[in-house]
Amino acid sequence: MPTGNDIVHLLGEKCANRYQDTRFLDKVFSSAEQEMILRCNAPNLMLWLCWSVKEAAYKLHSRLALPDTFAPKKIPVTNTVTFLPAEKDAEKPGFHQQGFDNTPFIQSEVSIKGIRFFARSTYSSNYVHSIVCERTEDFEKVCWGINLISSPVYADQSAGVRNFASIALKEILSLSDNHRIEYITNTNSYPELWIDGIKNNLALSFSHHDCLVSYAFLL
Amino acid sequence: MKMIEKEVILEELKKIISVYIADKSLLENITESTLLSGDLKVNSGHIVDIVLDAEAQFDIEFDDASFDKIATIGGCIEVIQEKLRSNANR
Numbered sequence: 001m002p003t004g005n006d007i008v009h010l011l012g013e014k015c016a017n018r019y020q021d022t023r024f025l026d027k028v029f030s031s032a033e034q035e036m037i038l039r040c041n042a043p044n045l046m047l048w049l050c051w052s053v054k055e056a057a058y059k060l061h062s063r064l065a066l067p068d069t070f071a072p073k074k075i076p077v078t079n080t081v082t083f084l085p086a087e088k089d090a091e092k093p094g095f096h097q098q099g100f101d102n103t104p105f106i107q108s109e110v111s112i113k114g115i116r117f118f119a120r121s122t123y124s125s126n127y128v129h130s131i132v133c134e135r136t137e138d139f140e141k142v143c144w145g146i147n148l149i150s151s152p153v154y155a156d157q158s159a160g161v162r163n164f165a166s167i168a169l170k171e172i173l174s175l176s177d178n179h180r181i182e183y184i185t186n187t188n189s190y191p192e193l194w195i196d197g198i199k200n201n202l203a204l205s206f207s208h209h210d211c212l213v214s215y216a217f218l219l
Numbered sequence: 220m221k222m223i224e225k226e227v228i229l230e231e232l233k234k235i236i237s238v239y240i241a242d243k244s245l246l247e248n249i250t251e252s253t254l255l256s257g258d259l260k261v262n263s264g265h266i267v268d269i270v271l272d273a274e275a276q277f278d279i280e281f282d283d284a285s286f287d288k289i290a291t292i293g294g295c296i297e298v299i300q301e302k303l304r305s306n307a308n309r
Contacts, residue, residue: 014268023271023274024267024271027267027270027271027281028267051264055263055264058263059263067256067257068287068290069255069256069266069286069287069289069290070256070263070264070266070267070286071283071286071287072267073283073286074283074286154241155241187257188257189256189257189260
């Protein structure tokens with residue numbers, strides 16, 4: 001069963017005060033979403049939360065159907081909240097976990113081409129991260145993690161998220177360091193997991209932005 | 220507005236896209252069938268950046284339906300030409 005995830009570095013270039021950029025808002029969000037963002041007590045955070053939900057939904061949908069161009073306005077986010085609690089409860093990067101026990105999250109719904117998905121988003125002062133699943137009960141089985149890496153270079157982010165996910169996989173699947181974990185990007189641009197040269201059915205979703213990396217997969 | 224040749228649009232598009240991809244060498248052999256995400260590895264999030272930059276560069280506006288057509292370089296060129304034509308007919 002696939003999932004989709006997305007992380008946004010809130011302090012990244014082009015992220016600060018983007019809610020004031022009306023051209024961007026009009027390209028990405030419906031008028032209902034814009035109203036929700038602008039009514040929120042933390043409009044910029046809500047903007048990137050909605051964005052990350054759309055991106056995560058797009059990634060999940062691309063696993064279920066042939067990938068299409070990312071058209072964010074056609075991926076409506078609904079049923080979210082308009083008051084975001086302070087970020088002090090959020091976990092600092094550098095963790096792996098399963099499910100959302102004891103983790104505060106914002107739940108929302110999102111649909112793409114008429115298919116409804118469910119999203120859970122977590123945030124801190126410098127990131128927002130969303131995971132999208134087909135069913136709400138899937139969130140109990142989702143393994144995910146967020147980490148900080150030292151280099152913002154694209155190739156390092158890509159390697160960094162894969163190395164970070166491998167740490168979790170080794171523990172969950174009881175693999176020793178002798179096992180070879182590889183991620184091969186397929187023709188639809190998503191990573192396939194291969195262990196010791198054999199394709200594994202775990203469908204991992206990777207995301208990285210600047211020095212932040214995250215993964216998610218369903219057990 | 221004066222119509223712009225397809226080759227000129229392609230060169231401008233390459234400049235815009237190059238800002239958003241890690242491996243600039245992928246732009247060397249692009250054709251109209253080159254896929255933005257699959258071939259050039261454009262991150263989905265940067266599709267909107269490319270659209271906004273193209274709007275500013277060509278003084279046009281992509282509508283919501285335009286997003287359905289921009290999976291390939293040829294699709295992007297087609298949308299830009301279409302918008303330039305409708306600007307010229309105003």
